[in-house]
Amino acid sequence: MSYKIYIPIDSTAKSLGANEVAHLIELKAQSRKIDLQIIRNGSRGLFWLEPMLEVETDQGRIAYGPVTENDIESLFDAEFFMGKAHPLCLGVTEEIDWLKKQERLTFARVGVIDPINIKDYEKHDGFKGLKKAIQLKPNEIVKEVTDSGLRGRGGAAFPTGIKWQTVHDVPSDKKYIVCNADEGDSGTYSDRMIMENDPFVLIEGMIIAGLAVGADKGYIYLRSEYPDALKVLNEAIETAKQNNYLGQNILGSQFNFELEVTRAAGAYICGEETSLLESLEGKRGMVRYKPPLPAIEGLYGKPTVVNNVISLATVPIILDKGAKHYADFGMGRSKGTLPIQLAGNLKKTGLIEKAFGITLRELLYEFGGGSATGKPIKAAQVGGPLGAFIPEAQFDMPLDYETFAKVNAVVGHGGIVAFDDTVDMSKMARYSFEFCAIESCGKCTPCRIGSTRGMEVIDKIKSGIDVEKNEKLLRDLSETMVDGSLCAMGGMTPFPVISALNYFPADFGLDKDLSKA
Amino acid sequence: MTVSKKELDKVSECIERFKDKPGALLPLMHAIQDNIGYIPEDCYPQIAKAYNHSVAEVHGFVTFYHHFRRHPAGKNVLQICRAESCQSMGSEALEAHCKQTLGIDYHQTSEDNLITLEPIYCLGNCACSPAVMINDQVIGRVTKEKINNLIKKLK
Numbered sequence: 001m002s003y004k005i006y007i008p009i010d011s012t013a014k015s016l017g018a019n020e021v022a023h024l025i026e027l028k029a030q031s032r033k034i035d036l037q038i039i040r041n042g043s044r045g046l047f048w049l050e051p052m053l054e055v056e057t058d059q060g061r062i063a064y065g066p067v068t069e070n071d072i073e074s075l076f077d078a079e080f081f082m083g084k085a086h087p088l089c090l091g092v093t094e095e096i097d098w099l100k101k102q103e104r105l106t107f108a109r110v111g112v113i114d115p116i117n118i119k120d121y122e123k124h125d126g127f128k129g130l131k132k133a134i135q136l137k138p139n140e141i142v143k144e145v146t147d148s149g150l151r152g153r154g155g156a157a158f159p160t161g162i163k164w165q166t167v168h169d170v171p172s173d174k175k176y177i178v179c180n181a182d183e184g185d186s187g188t189y190s191d192r193m194i195m196e197n198d199p200f201v202l203i204e205g206m207i208i209a210g211l212a213v214g215a216d217k218g219y220i221y222l223r224s225e226y227p228d229a230l231k232v233l234n235e236a237i238e239t240a241k242q243n244n245y246l247g248q249n250i251l252g253s254q255f256n257f258e259l260e261v262t263r264a265a266g267a268y269i270c271g272e273e274t275s276l277l278e279s280l281e282g283k284r285g286m287v288r289y290k291p292p293l294p295a296i297e298g299l300y301g302k303p304t305v306v307n308n309v310i311s312l313a314t315v316p317i318i319l320d321k322g323a324k325h326y327a328d329f330g331m332g333r334s335k336g337t338l339p340i341q342l343a344g345n346l347k348k349t350g351l352i353e354k355a356f357g358i359t360l361r362e363l364l365y366e367f368g369g370g371s372a373t374g375k376p377i378k379a380a381q382v383g384g385p386l387g388a389f390i391p392e393a394q395f396d397m398p399l400d401y402e403t404f405a406k407v408n409a410v411v412g413h414g415g416i417v418a419f420d421d422t423v424d425m426s427k428m429a430r431y432s433f434e435f436c437a438i439e440s441c442g443k444c445t446p447c448r449i450g451s452t453r454g455m456e457v458i459d460k461i462k463s464g465i466d467v468e469k470n471e472k473l474l475r476d477l478s479e480t481m482v483d484g485s486l487c488a489m490g491g492m493t494p495f496p497v498i499s500a501l502n503y504f505p506a507d508f509g510l511d512k513d514l515s516k517a
Numbered sequence: 518m519t520v521s522k523k524e525l526d527k528v529s530e531c532i533e534r535f536k537d538k539p540g541a542l543l544p545l546m547h548a549i550q551d552n553i554g555y556i557p558e559d560c561y562p563q564i565a566k567a568y569n570h571s572v573a574e575v576h577g578f579v580t581f582y583h584h585f586r587r588h589p590a591g592k593n594v595l596q597i598c599r600a601e602s603c604q605s606m607g608s609e610a611l612e613a614h615c616k617q618t619l620g621i622d623y624h625q626t627s628e629d630n631l632i633t634l635e636p637i638y639c640l641g642n643c644a645c646s647p648a649v650m651i652n653d654q655v656i657g658r659v660t661k662e663k664i665n666n667l668i669k670k671l672k
């Protein structure tokens with residue numbers, strides 16, 4: 001009798017030793033003459049429990065974790081491969097509270113299937129969206145996406161359907177679908193998880209985008225920091241080709257679509273869509289002036305859809321289950337679900353897909369379990385390095401694009417980084433400027449020079465030099481950057497800086513109460 | 518730094534391979550770096566000629582991207598994540614420790630040519646900060662002890 005064991009191949013699970021665990025289990029099974037079938041699945045995203053093994057049983061999959069190399073012997077002694085009791089046993093996976101409380105739409109298959117097994121993908125509703133889309137007129141596909149309320153998950157939250165409509169409406173002999181897989185924001189890894197753990201859903205989303213706007217070529221612009229994703233994507237693309245999901249006359253239709261991965265080269269600014277297109281064309285990633293929009297003149301001057309990985313990977317389920325099904329999740333103008341990534345100083349970090357509307361406090365404390373160090377959480381940075389630091393007083397805000405915008409914060413790509421009370425917020429503000437100085441494309445003076453000046457001014461404030469004058473200078477400089485920058489790199493770096501200054505003046509030596517006395 | 522004949526041959530091979538590809542410079546530079554470990558300045562003229570660019574353009578391209586190396590690295594590359602999530606879990610102390618242990622700063626190579634130290638800005642491993650990457654392998658929840666062992670293993 002053969003037992004089925006799942007061991008994640010996700011790179012974060014591997015960063016905690018999943019490969020070593022898998023190897024040891026294989027050896028141990030051999031020496032004990034137990035017939036194990038080991039499947040390398042994706043990660044469920046419960047990273048404090050990784051490496052997390054699962055065993056297939058009659059009651060469903062049963063999980064064990066976090067498993068270290070030292071636990072293997074006792075796991076075998078307990079006959080874990082039959083789903084038997086062990087101190088690391090977490091029960092039926094789907095019943096784990098953390099997972100059960102989620103609404104997994106985009107991530108429905110992540111952690112469940114073997115990422116590069118196309119049969120597994122098909123068995124779990126894969127390519128259903130595409131098969132429906134192929135029956136529709138391009139306009140009808142676009143309408144479905146528009147009606148779903150899906151907004152770009154890369155940061156700017158622009159309605160995806162409207163972008164597609166624009167590309168659809170421009171007559172052109174050539175159009176492109178470009179997937180923005182540059183995922184540069186600290187605290188984010190949902191793109192990585194999709195690409196490593198369910199690559200076909202991204203491929204399917206891109207094919208549907210091609211059908212909708214009339215594009216026959218797609219590129220995935222993938223950050224160079226993700227070597228695993230590169231391998232998985234290339235393998236998946238090859239398999240999709242062999243199964244006629246890519247190439248000529250897809251699934252017997254008149255539609256052709258080619259897809260390839262281009263490796264980026266470690267420049268944060270190349271996540272900005274026009275810089276990305278320049279880079280893809282083989283140039284320095286200098287940001288372009290808009291207009292023209294990439295939807296009208298994008299790659300090589302042709303109409304181009306540029307969408308984030310999560311935006312594209314969400315399209316298949318919208319087509320499969322219908323726009324309404326998706327739009328019924330969420331609140332206000334933030335429709336559907338967001339794959340939220342908990343990071344930084346938290347006990348339980350990982351991926352949570354939830355409908356918009358959940359509060360930061362629920363995320364940080366109920367899901368996150370509070371800080372890893374056990375100290376109070378002082379601030380959370382949401383939306384990457386250009387997102388504001390949010391103080392405890394605002395933790396009850398619901399996650400919603402408009403609510404966040406009201407306090408000069410952003411939801412962005414859904415990354416949340418928690419800091420405990422040992423953090424010095426003036427240092428974080430200084431780092432925001434430093435990052436901007438390192439990553440600026442150099443086109444605008446406020447961004448290129450202002451970021452370095454900003455670091456100097458913070459240093460002066462901290463050293464107590466002309467404090468009042470320099471605080472004013474810092475605010476003026478930030479205003480100049482917001483107003484005088486071509487893109488959000490220079491235009492939003494002041495958000496984290498000013499939020500740190502406003503909410504945590506004491507960290508800058510600007511204790512307002514003291515100065516009043 | 519002079520380039521060896523063998524390296525030059527490899528570069529020529531790469532140049533040939535991407536000649537008809539749109540946007541060739543990115544995959545070309547990756548191929549060169551994957552093959553010989555860096556992109557020698559001596560090759561800029563050849564690349565410029567083959568792709569109809571000026572030498573200045575090629576130089577501008579290579580220097581724009583943090584990933585591309587203009588000099589060979591040591592046998593191993595250790596990249597320490599400096600971004601916010603890793604900072605919240607003590608990456609600064611880890612950086613200081615690595616620099617001190619190896620006796621080098623960022624962008625330098627240890628005297629025995631074993632390790633080149635580089636900063637990196639997010640590895641997508643933020644759920645297990647602090648994170649480092651050694652060659653192509655990401656390691657999470659890195660402590661001083663863990664990094665000491667890793668360095669020892671490389672020796």
Ligand SMILES: Cc1cc2nc3c(=O)[nH]c(=O)nc-3n(C[C@H](O)[C@H](O)[C@H](O)COP(=O)(O)O)c2cc1C
Nearest residue numbers: 152153154180182183184271272273307308311488
């Ligand atoms: C400095 C900067 C960096 C960005 N980085 C990314 C990124 O890594 N990934 C991404 O999808 N979008 C990024 N964006 C947003 C893109 O410009 C663009 O809005 C997005 O790719 C559009 O796709 P979406 O509508 O599906 O979100 C960045 C923007 C700026 C200004």
Ligand code: SF4
Nearest residue numbers: 441443444447487490
């Ligand atoms: S704001 Fe900065 S990154 Fe953006 S275009 Fe200007 S210089 Fe380049």
Ligand code: FES
Nearest residue numbers: 598603640642643
């Ligand atoms: S911030 Fe270090 S891995 Fe993301």
